[in-house]
Amino acid sequence: MINEYLNDNINAENIHIYDTIGSTNTLAKEMALSGAPHGTVVIANEQTAGRGRFGRKFYSPMGSGLYMSIILDTSKLNQSDITRLTCYAAVITCKAIEECQGALCKIKWVNDLYIEDKKVCGILAEGVSSKRNGSIDKIIVGIGININTREFPEEIKDIATSIAYKPILIDDKILASCPKAEDIRDRIAAAIINCFFAEDGDFDNEKLMAEYKSKQMIIGKKVIVISGKDKYEATAIDIDDEGRLIVRKEDGEAESIFSGEVSIKLG
Ligand code: BTN
DSSP, X not given: OGGGGSOTTSOXXXXXXXXXXXXXXXXXXXXXXXXXXXXXXXXXXXXXXXXXXXXXXXXXXXXXXXXXXXXXXXXGOSOOXXXXXXXXXXXXXXXXXXHHHOOOOEEETTTEEEETTEEXXXXXXXXXXXXXXXXXOEEEEEEEEESSOOOOOGGGTTTBOOGGGXXXXXXXXXXXXXXXXXXXXXXXXXXXXXXXXXXXXXXXXXXXXXXXXXXXXXXXXXXXXXXXXXXXXXXXXXXXXXXXXXEEETTXXXXXXXXXXXXXXXX
């Protein structure tokens, strides 16, 4: 039960848990447009249309992951930049996985979490506007963590894993009987919610970006920058205070990259 892990200041009535839905982000968007308050959380045991960045699918089979979306009201935040909130969510989620599962987690700019060399989590933050002028007044932060998914579709099977199976090397017997998947899910979900809505949790950009950088796995590494049809090799050298990735191209020129435009593969 998630409730037993929530801090006292969290209103458990705002947490909606479903069995099977299309996408928690899509439902959270609809709820935000219908007036759901800051702090509303949607969790599903299974998503049939889980979404990632660039219209990719997020594989979300029944009972083996955390599929969660949090509604944030920008008027209640001292920070409403989507990239920074994605960074914030990445840091919080990384820590929650480390605390609840003991696995050392790293961030791959901008929104992926890895254990060793495999992805265990993706984050998708989306703006919602219920205003006539189109300004964003709510942000949906969607977090998907593979808790004990055993088998992945062909296209991601070499790059994805689950937190319950890494970094511990596990044979099939133990894989089949990972007993605490639901409990791990609830603990991690609660740890993330507790942190997002901590009473003293004012958003401190300097501290956040320092933590975000310290958990990065790509700084100093060769990467492939993919922007539409363009593709080039570079070295990731830094992340600036706005959450942009700075890369050095092969001709020596430095470029700063916005998260919305490109995806990065390790070279
Ligand atoms: C990515 O890997 O590009 C981001 C994946 C985000 C997946 C989560 S699961 C909960 C929420 N609902 C969705 O449809 N997507 C996010």
